Amino acid sequence: MLDAPTTALLRVVLDDVCKNLSRYDNGARTHVASKILEAATTGEIRPDRLKQIGHDALSKAPTMWREARQV
Numbered sequence: 001m002l003d004a005p006t007t008a009l010l011r012v013v014l015d016d017v018c019k020n021l022s023r024y025d026n027g028a029r030t031h032v033a034s035k036i037l038e039a040a041t042t043g044e045i046r047p048d049r050l051k052q053i054g055h056d057a058l059s060k061a062p063t064m065w066r067e068a069r070q071v
Helices: 003-018 026-041 047-059 064-070
Strands: none
Touching: 003 026, 003 047, 026 047
C-alpha cells in the first residue's frame, strides 16, 4: 500500500499528464494511471520519471474511445 504523500504525488502526476485529455477519455486516463501506479509500486517515485512514464503511456494509449466518438 502506498503512503499518503506518494498517493498525492501520483494524483498530481496523473492530472498533469492528462491535462489535455477530454474528461470523457476514461480509457486513456485509466491506461496512464495504471502505468504510473505500476512504476510507483516498483519503487519509482521521482516526479520527473513518473511524468515521463505517464507521457509514454499516453502516447501508446488505446484510441478506441476517441475514434468511436468521432463517428
